[in-house]
């Protein structure tokens with residue numbers, strides 16, 4: 268362990284404030300570290316390991332694919348890519364097509380490129396501006412970090428691409444639209460910004476207003492997508508039909524993958540966009556199995572029951588600790604508790620780790636929960652027991 272820490276310190280760029288723990292294996296929502304200590308994982312690797320750690324079905328799908336072929340480039344047909352696209356589109360209920368990349372930021376880059384090209388060819392004035400929201404998070408590339416409505420992330424890295432405009436909230440969006448506006452990009456539940464769900468009626472009104480002005484609606488579902496909110500997409504839950512949707516985190520069960528899907532099928536043509544790794548056999552074989560596992564889980568009613576149970580236990584924890592928390596927020600398995608005193612947040616998280624439960628921070632004052640969707644009742648119970656110990660010892 269200390270050896271790994273030294274290697275990390277010497278050879279890895281220090282872009283992360285890492286906690287001093289090294290996990291070596293997992294099973295569903297259980298984790299084991301290098302010292303033999305056990306944990307319950309209420310983070311699923313920031314919403315990634317949606318099907319749990321070491322999921323047997325996903326692992327064997329990956330192993331089977333590995334034994335045949337993992338990569339041959341997008342110059343040829345890729346069977347699991349086509350199948351994954353079909354599964355995603357059918358689950359969404361939208362008449363769309365997919366492009367595969369490797370991360371959330373890349374998916375959003377694709378969305379922005381579609382919006383820019385659409386704005387270029389549609390009419391005489393080049394429409395290139397994209398309105399995003401304050402406290403949003405859209406990624407870490409030069410373009411997606413600029414799309415992110417958090418000023419503090421814009422230090423050092425300019426000059427940035429032009430055309431990103433920030434609205435304080437959905438209500439303010441319309442007043443920021445001008446002749447150059449091509450699209451509006453939002454998260455339906457802001458994740459990194461602090462587990463902040465948007466109001467359904469407001470979102471529906473926004474979607475209607477944008478349609479009437481021929482401005483695209485991009486929904487960044489990198490965190491909310493793939494059943495995190497209970498529905499396949501948060502867009503399904505909010506009953507809207509965006510023009511462009513992006514997915515990533517929970518889609519590959521831990522294998523890097525990102526998707527931009529759109530009803531604007533004719534905008535990008537051969538040569539406009541591409542990716543060396545995107546959509547290869549390995550990542551899309553994993554995604555196909557993740558999608559099957561979660562579809563069965565959702566269709567059987569188990570997902571909904573699990574969401575109810577997790578939220579019921581979170582509510583109990585919240586009620587027992589009103590001294591520390593001001594509100595419970597979130598939708599489905601994307602939940603948070605607002606802490607009264609932001610300074611206590613990192614102490615809660617590190618105490619929780621000591622007590623054997625992993626939780627996350629979001630925004631300035633939100634304790635965030637993104638458990639594997641397949642977490643069991645026993646794991647939920649154990650996790651909250653540990654979390655109670657963690658806050659009681661504060």
Ligand SMILES: *Cc1c(COP(=O)(O)O)cnc(C)c1O
Pocket residue numbers: 369370371372373375404405406407454458459487488489490491515516
């Ligand atoms: C995590 C996240 C991203 C960035 O995804 P990466 O895979 O880290 O590039 C973008 N948008 C949202 C909403 C996210 O939660």
